[in-house]
Amino acid sequence: MNTSSKNTDSVVATADSPVLRIENLYVQLPLGSERRYAVEGVSYDLAPKEILCVVGESGSGKSLTARAVMGLLPAPHVQYEKGQIVFQGEDLTKVSEARMRQVRGGEISMIFQEPMTALNPVMRIGEQIDEVIRFHASQPRKLRRQLALQLLEDVQLPDPSRIMSAYPHELSGGQRQRAMIAMALALEPKVLIADEPTTALDVTTQAQILRLIKELQAKHDTGVLFITHDFGVVADIADRVAVMQHGKIVEIGSVDKVLNHPEHPYTQALTDAVPSLIPRMAKEVVSAPILEVRNLVKTYRSGGGWFGLGKPVKEVNACDSVNVVLNDAETLGIVGESGSGKSTLARCIVRLLSTDAGEIIYRGQDLCALDRSSMRPYRSKIQMVFQDPYASLNPRATVGRIITEGPVILGESKSEAQSRAREMLELVGLDARAFERYPHEFSGGQRQRIGLARALALQPEVLVADEPVSALDVSIQAQVLDLLADIRDRLQLSMVFITHDLRVAAQVCDRIAVMRLGQVVEQGPTAQLFDNAQHPYTQELLDAVPGREWSRLRALS
Amino acid sequence: MSFWRRFCRNRSAVVGLIILAIVVLIAASAHLLFPEDPFKLVGQSMSPPGENGFLFGSDTLGRDVAAGMAHGARVSLLIGLIATTVAVSLGVLLGAFAGYFGGWVDDVLMRVTEMFQTIPSFIFAILIVAIMKPSINSVIIAIAVVSWPAVARLVRGEFLAMRNREFVQACHIIGMSDWRIMVREILPNCLSPIIVTGSLMVATAILIESGLAFLGLGDPNIISWGFQIGAGRTVLRSAWWVCTFPGIAIMLTVLAINLVGEGLNDAMNPRLRERT
Missing domain, CATH: 3.40.50.300 (P-loop containing nucleotide triphosphate hydrolases)
Incomplete structure (x- = not known):
């Protein structure tokens, strides 16, 4: 240009x-x-x-x-x-x-x-x-x-x-x-x-x-x-x-x-x-897998009807033998366009969706093999932050209830949960007075902070963030990304960061896996992927990022 | 804006509420206004309104129509409320299960619901009362049995829409039990349409009860508007008042409840709130 x-x-x-x-x-x-x-x-x-x-x-x-x-x-x-x-x-x-x-x-x-x-x-x-x-x-x-x-x-x-x-x-x-x-x-x-x-x-x-x-x-x-x-x-x-x-x-x-x-x-x-397309300084990644996804398969079926008399069964391979590894205290980006299966992968990792085949290994334990009750102790370890700040909080519950619910279910006393909820609110940059209020009293960015506080209240080791900033304005987006980075470093969290925006991925992730049609086509350290993309699809994605030249020029000056 | 102010914006709903309040007041004070048994023969039969001390006249046996209406209001409202409560509880329970769990649970429950919906409700109600012997309980059961499918369908739809919302998924991730998610998280979010439907169902229940009583399928020991109309049917040409006043009572009450239901809908449904 x-x-x-x-x-x-x-x-x-x-x-x-x-x-x-x-x-x-x-x-x-x-x-x-x-x-x-x-x-x-x-x-x-x-x-x-x-x-x-x-x-x-x-x-x-x-x-x-x-x-x-x-x-x-x-x-x-x-x-x-x-x-x-x-x-x-x-x-x-x-x-x-x-x-x-x-x-x-x-x-x-x-x-x-x-x-x-x-x-x-x-x-x-x-x-x-x-x-x-x-x-x-x-x-x-x-x-x-x-x-x-x-x-x-x-x-x-x-x-x-x-x-x-x-x-x-x-x-x-x-x-x-x-x-x-x-x-x-x-x-x-x-x-x-x-x-x-x-x-x-x-x-x-x-x-x-x-x-x-x-x-x-x-x-x-x-x-x-x-x-x-x-x-x-x-x-x-x-x-x-x-x-x-x-x-x-x-x-x-x-x-x-x-x-x-x-x-x-x-x-x-x-x-x-505006996040720059020039990757941030990469952290030294120690190869110590905390979470490993092996040959994960998830297929959506629709149609069929009663006794298979309806429409023919349609199958979509949302995840087609996906392999990714998340190391301790590392941020792994999953990047892809809509329909690439990145959100399905996130939902499989937090066990919202059942998997069809493959393993999700957290500290040596295959989570896919666990039933509901034996999964419960692991629930708190892997938490999720959602995309839509307006849909992810129950409009009829106070912020306090939203955050304390998880710890209380896992057997914490109510007063203990409450004091930690207040702590968490401050950690994510909200006033502790937010505790008594309802979600609709907050802006999108603040709600996203509440969602983060809810996840952190359970003291997770792995945080799965599914497009956490894509619904936010650019200035709010920058604030939330900074907050995420800060908390990740302070609490030594490992993070799986799902996004469609390569600019955001460049600023947040240590390593990136690029997904397309349910498959991981390429993965590697962020800087390497941005400088020397191997797969043609990755190159195509990089070329399509809006304002690429501008971003580069800005980084130079 | 407060709920009450939004409700009051709908003028006709306020009128409905006033009428309903009057009916409730009369029902509540029936034993004070007319301390005697409404079945008791208290004077000359077939007196026109205003004569022989009868406000709305007397019927073929000399029973006071006004006294019957006041006591009948009690029965109508009571049956309407109880039957609706039973129907709503059943409908919410089944609808919630169907919507939340989906899959075969949904299939089975919805097919059962449809089975009930295929039978015309009034005829079905007659059938149930006829089988069970007419009594106030059988009338309530009959009305509840024919009314719950509508609630079940509504609640199923709401739960179906809610269960994939992100805040519900967040509850799954923190390990909340299904029961708790249904009751504490989803149900409060679909209360408004349930309340609106419920309020309108009270009106329908009163109509069904009147219809049953008119056909002589009501509880024979309890006076009700439908029973009064049924009793006056044969003398409709010579003593119009016996049927007319209870009929007006039914009409006004049902109308009032419908207006209030509409008002609730406007006040609770955020999409209609902006309607001018």
Whole structure:
């Protein structure tokens, strides 16, 4: 990627009159919210042929600004208050709903984060594309079909005529997002709003979609408003960047300026929080296996029905003879895309799932051979931290109960458990007063700390962390990762760290195992794996990490 | 916002609650308002409302309709509540097992549930009472037996959705027993829909009880609204009041309970909370 040429590009682009100009926009939140405005005095403009990235953490108002442009604010609770949204000389805040419908989809179109919910599940892809064209232009059916086929070809979907007659669920996530893009570009819009279009996708797919958006944008001269939380993506795709915090724009400028020479402290904090792809200093690993997974097999079966009279049985090999070793006080990363079986492996290790074959050996004892009651003494030794901070805590239990439950079940006295729970809360950086409160009173990052306290209260030796930071904002993510590293070193924990994000893995793990389709394709020390990946899939994953070049440049300077 | 304020936002639910409160009050003070046995013949038969000291008139044998209604309110509410409690307990138990354990447990329990659901509930209730001899117990049992499948299905669905939530998995990992997970962790999280369904089931139970009593399948020693209507059926053209007032009582009570149930649903279901 050539940053200097990009800069000249953006200068040329801004010289044109902007295709979309937002001026002093205010969007109101319902009374009694944390703050009065979701979007507060936001101004920016988008030149034709330009990609403007709007970055910010959740709740920064970046999506609502885009929705205001589309006239799709979630009324009646969130309302436009004042300001202008000028699209090609026309103030969209003043036009009629009928005119707005013409603009939407025809002149400004949008792609969403979750293509599965943005597409109608009971309509074929072809019909859905056809609908867009039909609503905005009167053309004979045959022409429309040709156009739709052409669009699907443009977004590089294989076998467009087959895709035309497919339902959304028959496509993969990446294919669905491509179909969405085809729909969005059907009428050659002047502006494309992309609201986190790659967040739900795997890294390799994400890289492809980003490339596709860039290509199509150049080909059709579309102005793209790209909303994202990921600075890596910004580095790869943006011409200009606007950083939002609490509904306001704190910094706006060329990608080079904002990313490499940020002025606002918030931007600096954000860019610093992005985990670097350069692995951290590796620890001396002593080969003293505490946990060993040998030839683990786990197969999911579905269908069959009563007496095998139903659908044919489908089998998925979630884990296909997996071998990994976790040494004492070491962090082993399990990296892979969705469906690689990494979460299944984690759930097998903590014995949430039964295994079909193989052994899980903890300090010489095969856990797979144990039944429920003989497993109980080992339960406390291997604990887990979950991905979703909102689903992993019982909403009806106090934090205190959540943390003390485990020790009490294992026979500790209530008062002892309580005093340790308070200790644990402080250890994870929460106030001991949190003890009496309920999970909904805490933010995502704080909840993740509570989940960690719950696991630590049992004094485990092995901690299995299943994507513990993937649901968190980047600054919170950095804090939680620091906390995990700190606690791991202080308590001499061994950790199995499941993640899809190689940048996070680089910062946390001593060794990494790369999984694909239920198999470990490569494993080795982190630095070695990053510098000299052997397996083509590992290389592919590394190449797909967003902002790779930027990360490298930053590490050098 | 507090639960009570959310409930009060639904005006009709408040009206329902007021009506229900009046019915409960009358039921509770029936023995004070009408200290005599409601079956007792207390005056001239077939007196129209307001005459001979009868507020709502008297029936063919000279029994006070108003007294019967007050005492009948007690029976209706009592049967409604007890039958619902039994049905909900049974339904929660079976539904929880089916949903939590899944697999063959689920298959067996759900097939049994479906078996009960295939028989029209009122006819099934008649059948049970007829087999067991009419008495207040048999009526309660009959109503409970025809009502639990709906609860079981609901609870099964809730448990099925909850059991794979991460907080439940976390309980497995700390070695919690299945029973404790079901009772302490999952059940409190699906109480709202159970309470809403339960409240609506009280209304249905009252209707079934009235229907049974109307057909003469109620407890012969206990006055109830359905019994009163059944007794007045033959004189509907000459003494309309005998059927009408108990009928209105049933209608109002069932309506009130339904409104309250709706209100509970709105107040407890977070997805509907934003509805304006």
